[in-house]
Amino acid sequence: MSSMTDGPSRDRRRFLTGLIGAPIAQSASPAMHERAADALGVRCHYHLIEVAGADRAGLRALLDGVKNVGFAGVNITFPYKEAVVPLLDDLSDDARAIGAVNTVVVRQGKLIGYNTDTTGFERAITNLVTASRRGPVALIGAGGVGKAIAFALANLGVAELAIFDADQAKAAQLAAQLRGRLPVRIAETVEDALLRAVGVINATPVGMLPDRGTPIPDGLLHRDLWVADAVYSPLWTPLLNAARAKGAVVMTGRDLAVYQAADAFELFTGLKPPTAEMGRAFDAVLASRADRRV
Secondary structure (H helix, E strand, O other), X not given: OOOOOOOOOOOOOEEEEEEXXXXXXXXXXXXXXXXXXXXXXXXXXXXXXXXOOOOHHHHHHHHHHHHHHOOOXXXXXXXXXXXXXXXXXXXXXXXXXXXXXXXXXXXXXXEEEEOHHHHHHHHHHHHHHHOOOOOOEEXXXXXXXXXXXXXXXXXXXXXXXXXXXXXXXXXXXXXXXXXXXXXXXXXXXXXXXXXXXXXXXXXXXXXXXXXXXXXXXXXXXXXXXXXXXOOOOOOOOXXXXXXXXXXXXXXXXXXXXXXXXXXXXXXXHOOOOOHHHHHHHHHHHHHHHHHHHO
């Protein structure tokens, strides 16, 4: 499979990219990708393609459009990260193992699927995992992003992964995919998942605006548990606010969002992006939202 830098020719100066999913109006991706391009002296338009309830035929039509209109590639988000997999021409090794794709690159008329949620989350969480005595980690949610996070944790060598999903079949499927990579336990409840855990990650949409719920009861949070959330809208979810109040070390969805975007940008363009600039663009988007709420 092609490497991350084996992308479109470096003499290209204009890139059309985008995001397919729903709801995506709050996405910070356009700002991050377009700021990165500006900093590199190239042009990028990142288009939001919000389509709810697309079936297989609808997704295929969208992807055909991406290929035929001249896109360098698109990101894929909820709820289509797994649904697009059988519609692509080829997959990176990671994406094939995970069974979920968040980045599709158009290369020589072919649609190639990657998963930069995994590479991005691995970069974001490394310090927390390293500092946590490599004890058991609980993962809440075994959907597309949960799968990517699980593989990142396997790459980092966590001692054990306890997976909980309200759909037990999803948890069982992910556990089967991880067999041989790290010890996995399927949890029957959130409480069960957090037994002996040194860290927990929310990989569900719970807490994403307009939802104000939390996937983990406050009573299960404590100061010796690190807590990470893949949600970044809002940055400080009810879960993270509750964990911070208990004295826990927390990680917002910021770094995952920035790093997965940086890896996707490199795949789309073949150019190494200025990650710090993308982070500043992300921060500006969230600050402008906060200002509008005041």
